[in-house]
Amino acid sequence: MPDAARCYALVPCAGVGLRAGTEGPKQYAALAGRSVVAHTLTALAAVPALAATLVVLAPEDRAFEAQAPQFRGARAWVARCGGATRAESVTNGLQALRERGACDADWVLVHDAARCLLRPAWVERLIEACRGDAVGGLLALPLADTLKQAEGERVAATLDRRAKWLAQTPQMFRLGLLQRALQQAAGAGMAVTDEAGAVEALGLAPRLVAGEIENLKLTWPADFALAARLLETR
DSSP states (O other): OOTTOOEEEEEEOOOOOGGGOOSSOGGGSEETTEEHHHHHHHHHHTOTTEEEEEEEOOTTOOSHHHHOTTOOSTTEEEEOOOOSSHHHHHHHHHHHHHHTTOOTTSEEEEOOTTOTTOOHHHHHHHHHHHTTOSSEEEEEEEOOSOEEEEETTEEEEEEOOTTOEEEEEEEEEEHHHHHHHHHHHHHTTOOOSSHHHHHHTTTOOOEEEEOOTTOOOOOSHHHHHHHHHHHHTO
8 A cells, every 4th residue: 555645534424313302413503603513624624634524415415514614625525425324425425535536545534523522633643543554443442431231221231341442433444445344234234333343344453543532422412511511621
């Protein structure tokens, strides 16, 4: 793989976020005076190593430009090719990157639109750790809490938390490898919840790069209040 491989960010932004309890898509919910996705894209724009950031929207999305007015310029790309699932949106986004000149050897950093507390330094940490890696990797946190397995609303078992990590994003893989992994997963009917899982299904072991507890994904209503408090302290 050439050392001059470029890095692109890919932000799937076609979901509706039903668990968040927001009136519309959670990525467009207001947070500290801006939309959730606007915070996310501002952080990615501050990473010099990224050649461009591609936002993958639903074909019918007409709200994005108003919700992220600062997302513009030569490094700000939009593709209205989102699918019914995250994996479909990422797959379609990879093809859109190819159409804009990206190649197999280029790196793609897939990042959740709803991880809006992202800091540029964390992205740079991931790039530094993975540029020379044969597989790629992801930001993640070692599991600190005791892990319970449930049966209904009761504890069924306490699980060993050793060597267990919580996956975050960005997740960074070569375009060609990630495209192959997602296509194989789709062909096998595999439910893909993150890109690393698809790569693992190829028999590969992505690198774990220490993330930050602040890099939370806004999923439940309480997450928005917490994110607002964290943004106020910055």
